[in-house]
Amino acid sequence: MKPKTPRALAVDLLLQVEEGARAQLLLDRVLDRLPWPERDKAYATHLVYGALRRLYLLDFLLEPHLSRPEGLPRAIRWVLRLGALEWLLGKADHARVHPWVEEAKARHPRLAGLVNAVLRRLAPREAPPWVRLSLPEWLLKAWEGFFGDLSFAEALNEPAPLFVTAYREVEGLPPGPLPESFVWPGPKADFPALGLQPQNPASLFAAKLLEAQPGERVLDLCGGAGLKAFHLAARGAEVISYDLNPKRQAAGRKTAERLGLKVAYRTQDLRAPLGEKAPKVLLDAPCTGTGTLRTHPELRYRLSPEDPKKMARLQRALLETAASAVEEGGLLVYAVCALTEEEGEGVVRAFLQDHPEFALEPFACPFPVLREGLGVYVAPLGGLDGFYYARLRRAKL
Ligand SMILES: C[S@@+](CC[C@H](N)C(=O)[O-])C[C@H]1O[C@@H](n2cnc3c(N)ncnc32)[C@H](O)[C@@H]1O
Known part of the structure; x- marks a missing residue:
């Protein structure tokens, strides 16, 4: 062409x-x-x-x-x-x-x-609002009912800055909303060569919620190319990143090498149980991506009203695998870049009913919040992706 x-x-x-x-x-x-x-x-x-x-x-x-x-x-x-x-x-x-x-x-x-x-x-x-915002009518109705407000939706149609996470000292870049996050002002570049990885701060924060320590074993489930794994590895944790998609993992392996980070990649369908446990587990589950409609604007025309429920069934199954991999006293972070009741609170509510050995662990969220209580929904404002996070602690027996 x-x-x-x-x-x-x-x-x-x-x-x-x-x-x-x-x-x-x-x-x-x-x-x-x-x-x-x-x-x-x-x-x-x-x-x-x-x-x-x-x-x-x-x-x-x-x-x-x-x-x-x-x-x-x-x-x-x-x-x-x-x-x-x-x-x-x-x-x-x-x-x-x-x-x-x-x-x-x-x-x-x-x-x-x-x-x-x-x-x-x-x-x-x-x-009408759904036409003006160019968003599915059913999604706007669901948002209005669940969040009680639609003022955040316009931001999904505004251009956003390109955020990068820095794995080296950087000079002269405008800061983003988290310490390692910066705004990349120019055209795209060979980012790993500069020690940088394009990543939305709301995505980086999901990894930060684990508060990984040097030498600690961390499982990064549904890790894809391993963007969140990079942060965990940079903190000195021993990271094992699992995903179904070997192509994504191969790309991640290359980037990790270029950034000078050590991540082990394993390919597995996580609907089946894992053969190992760790004190910290991250599940960044596949989702409707309704928090990322700014960067992936075409997604909105492909979604159907049944999708949140369908994704929630898969997420619930993946959360089961993730939970069984958490050691006693350990921490599990569940994250999705989706802004639906089903994929956030719905999944976590059902999980907590079945798992009294887990309890929500509160945290301070540095971003504008749409709704909180049973986990936190991040508002997709200021170039942030919309996200849902829940941090769950497994009781010590
Ligand atoms: C939200 S993306 C992960 C993004 C990644 N954690 C990051 O920070 O870049 C969800 C991932 O789930 C993976 N996935 C979907 N179904 C899966 C399954 N049944 N088992 C394992 N991985 C799965 C997809 O291949 C995809 O990489």
Whole structure:
């Protein structure tokens, strides 16, 4: 694929996201190989994320001007949406309409006139909240019922800083909300070479909750590439990271080596019991990712109302494995980057009912909080991912 302009690239990538690709992975892979100026890469990124974060609203704005949008070629629908996005963001007509008409001409010349007419006719329209926020209606209803407030939701559509966790002394980087967390101001770089690992502070905090000590054995369950394991290893703990996905683990192994950290990786389906125990266990369970809709904006269109319940069943099974691996008196941290009742409080409530030998251990959360009591829900504000954490202590017999 050799797109000539950021606009053409954005349309091509959005077509792939529509077919199931993940926007962030796709952008990382494609932009890495393009010898374009950073400005052009940033513009393509802005278009892709902008369209995905506002999709319902863009279609709503286009609706009065199209008799049968679903009959249009998919590329033209993205051209229209991207033109509407730039209108929404206040770009002047002369800079906005012509380039998108040219883009339409290059793909479907006979539809260039339609694109021109529609993009010139756009007008403000009062949208219901779920359309304005471009979030599934069922999710907003669930959030309103559970958190009692929706004011955090707008932040999921705002660009966020790139946070990095530092594994070496760094100078000159603006600090993030945790001591080892910083904001990376420039284009992406060879981060491990600089002793840095891109990571949201809310993700780093899940690992910090274990308060790992030098020499202590720690199990990192559902560790993926091991981002949380890196923090635990940097504290001097002996870390064993388990996951189902050997590819992620291979990537993690490479990064750990480059960061100078020691993590042991083991591949296993954690629905089956583990053959070992440790005083500290972290379970960063797979989830709906509803706290990460800013970085993964396409996820919201793939979720169904049954997903939180389905994920909660898997999480409950994984928590069972994790709990049986905790030594007496030991600590278990359960974390998900999800903002649903089912995957957070729901899982932990059911777990505590079945396991009187575990009790919640309170902690101070350094982030804005949406809800707390039975664990803590972090608000996805200031570029933070939304997270749920529960810290559980196993009684000594
Ligand atoms: C939230 S991600 C983990 C992210 C990772 N802890 C980090 O900080 O980068 C969830 C992980 O669970 C893994 N997973 C899903 N189902 C699993 C299972 N049944 N057994 C083991 N790992 C599983 C996925 O491969 C994925 O890497």
